[in-house]
Amino acid sequence: MSIKLVAVDIDGTLLNHKREITPEVYSAVQEAKKAGVKIVIATGRPIAGVAPLLEELKLQDKEDYVITFNGALVQDTATGEDLVKEVLSYNDYLNIELLSRKLGLHMHAITKEGIYTANRNIGKYTIHEASLVNMPVYYRTPEEMVNKEIVKIMMVDEPELLDAAIAKLPSELYEHYTVVKSRPFYLEIMNKKASKGTAVTHLAEKLGLHPEETMAIGDEENDRTMLEAVGNPVVMENGIPQLKKIAKYITKSNDESGVAYAIREWVLD
Numbered sequence: 001m002s003i004k005l006v007a008v009d010i011d012g013t014l015l016n017h018k019r020e021i022t023p024e025v026y027s028a029v030q031e032a033k034k035a036g037v038k039i040v041i042a043t044g045r046p047i048a049g050v051a052p053l054l055e056e057l058k059l060q061d062k063e064d065y066v067i068t069f070n071g072a073l074v075q076d077t078a079t080g081e082d083l084v085k086e087v088l089s090y091n092d093y094l095n096i097e098l099l100s101r102k103l104g105l106h107m108h109a110i111t112k113e114g115i116y117t118a119n120r121n122i123g124k125y126t127i128h129e130a131s132l133v134n135m136p137v138y139y140r141t142p143e144e145m146v147n148k149e150i151v152k153i154m155m156v157d158e159p160e161l162l163d164a165a166i167a168k169l170p171s172e173l174y175e176h177y178t179v180v181k182s183r184p185f186y187l188e189i190m191n192k193k194a195s196k197g198t199a200v201t202h203l204a205e206k207l208g209l210h211p212e213e214t215m216a217i218g219d220e221e222n223d224r225t226m227l228e229a230v231g232n233p234v235v236m237e238n239g240i241p242q243l244k245k246i247a248k249y250i251t252k253s254n255d256e257s258g259v260a261y262a263i264r265e266w267v268l269d
Contacts, residue, residue, distance in 0.1 A: 001210060001212045001213050002213065002267075003037065003213055003214065003215045003232060003266065003267045004036070004037055004038060004207070004209055004213045004214070005037070005038040005040060005200075005203070005204055005207065005209055005213065005214045005215070006032065006037060006038070006039050006040065006214075006215045006216070006217065006262075006263065006267060007040045007041075007042040007067065007196070007200045007214070007215070007216040007217070007226050007230070008039060008040065008041055008042060008216075008217050008218075008259055009042055009043060009216075009217060009218040009219060009220070009223050010041060010043045010045065010050070010053065011043075011183075011219075011220075012219040012220060012236065012238060012239070012254055013217055013218055013219050013223075013236055013254055013258070013259060014041070014053070014254075014259055015254060016254050016255045016257075017254065017255055021053065021056060021057065022257045022260070024257035024260040025257050025259045025260045026056070026057065027260065028257075028259065028260035028263040028264055028268075029057050029059075029259075029260075029263070030057075030058065031263070031264075031268060032263050032267055032268060033058070033059070035268060037263075037267060037268075038063075038064075038065065038207065039057070039059060040065050040066065040067060040200075040203065041053060041054065041057075041059065041066050041067065042066075042067040042071070042196050042199065042200065042216070042218075042223075042226055043066075043067065043068060043070070044068075044069065044070040044152070044180075044182050044186075044188060044222060045068060045069075045132070045133045046068055046069060046073075046110060046112065046133055046135060046151070046152075047066065047068050047073070047075060047080075047112065048133055048134050048135050049132060049133025049134055049135065050066055050068060051134075052134070054066060054077050059077055060077045060078055061077075061078055062078050063076070063078075064076070064077040064078060065077060065083070065203055067196060067199040067200065067203070069110070069151045069152045069190065069194070070152065070178070070180060070182070070188055070190060070194065070195065070196055070222055071084075071086075071178075071190070071194045071195045071196040071197070071198055071199035071200075071225070071226075072084075072085070072086045072087065072151045072152055072190050072191060072194035072199075073085055073086075073151060074199045074202060074203055083202070083203070083206065084198075084199055084202050084203075085151075086190065086191035086193045086194040087149050087150060087151050087191060088109075088150045088151070088152075088153060088189075088190065088191055090145065090146050090148075090150075092150070092153075092176075092177070092191075093109055093142070093145055093148075093150055093153065094142060096153050096155075096173075096177075096189055097109075097118060097142055097153075099169075099170075099173070100155050103155070103165040103168060103169075104161070104165070105155045105156070105157045105161065105162065105165050106119050106122075106123030106125065106126060106155070106156050106157050107119065107153065107154065107155050107156065108123075108126045108129070108137075108153070108154055108156065109145065109148070109150045109152070109153045109154075110135070110150070110151055110152045110153070110154065111148050111149055111150055111151060112149070112151065113135075113136075114135050114136045114137065114138055115129060115130050115133075115135050115136070115137045115138070116137075116138050116139075116140045116145060116148065117137065117138075117139060117140070118139070118140060118141055118142055118145075119139075120139065122137060122139065123156055123157065125156035125157065125185045125186070126156055129154065129156065129186075151190070152188055152189070152190050153188070153189045153190075154186055154187065154188050154189070155186075155187040155189070156185055156186055156187070157185060158185065159184035159185050162181075162184070162185060162186075162187060165187075166181070166187060173189070176192060177189050177190060177191070177192055178190045178191065178192055178193075178194050178195050180195075180221060180222040181221055181222070182220060182221070182222040183220070188222065195225040195226075196216075196222065196223060196225050196226035196229075197224075197225025197226045197227075197228055197229035198225070198229070199226070200214065200216060200226045200229050200230060201229050204230075210231070211229070211230060211231040212231035212232075213231065214229075214230040214231055214232065215230055215231070215232035215233075215234060215262070215266070215267065216229070216230045216232075216233055216234065217234040217235075217236070217251065217258075217259055217262055218234075218235065218236070218239065218243065219235065219236040219238055219239035219240065219243070219254070220239070220240060220243075221240065221242070221243070223243065224242075224243060224246070227243060227246055227247070228246060231248075232248050232249070232266065233246060233247050233248050233249075234247060234248065234249045234250070234251050234262045234266070235247035235249075235250055235251070236250075236251060236252075236253060236254055236258050237250060237251065237252050237253040237256070237258060238253040238254055238255075238258075249262065249265075249266055251265070
């Protein structure tokens with residue numbers, strides 16, 4: 001079967017180390033779209049942090065889709081309609097916020113509208129995330145979060161502090177939530193039903209596609225579920241070693257336009 005859907009991670013995958021889409025990647029995406037292949041950005045970012053890339057790649061037409069918040073949201077890029085939405089409750093927020101305080105970590109919660117933190121001294125990685133995804137940051141006490149529709153919570157701190165805290169996380173956290181470390185300084189916590197893999201599966205089912213007709217391209221641990229969900233998992237040369245063990249294909253690095261190589265070699269060939 002030919003591949004008809006390709007889910008593509010952003011950081012370390014779609015973008016090079018300068019956070020740019022290379023001309024080769026741009027051209028390959030346009031060729032694939034012209035051939036009727038669905039190119040679907042799959043990211044931990046909210047839609048605001050993806051919109052400029054969707055515009056640049058011309059992926060905002062009818063029946064173009066995007067996976068955001070590590071799979072908690074699947075949206076039609078032209079209309080903004082939610083195809084999949086898995087959010088966190090207020091009690092989830094309170095439990096995770098208390099845990100972050102016990103662990104001594106900075107934490108923020110993300111909605112469609114912005115990033116919210118109860119840390120008076122806002123952490124530098126919260127500011128970094130806001131800049132990366134083009135969203136405002138708000139200080140709010142836990143009591144003020146009661147009516148917010150929270151899609152994702154992130155514990156963010158220096159890598160050594162975060163790793164030490166992860167070792168202390170209670171097993172119940174993993175039982176009740178999807179927990180992924182997306183960067184050395186980011187630990188992301190979402191609804192248990194939310195993952196890139198579940199999102200890709202739901203989208204493929206909506207489009208009437210078999211797993212053999214789907215591909216995913218990624219580089220980090222938060223890409224694992226979508227790589228395991230598709231028939232054709234592709235890992236970047238710069239990807240972590242653990243992921244390369246489950247890859248059907250290893251493509252070139254993000255600085256060598258690895259996404260373009262994968263599309264031309266295994267999708268359009």
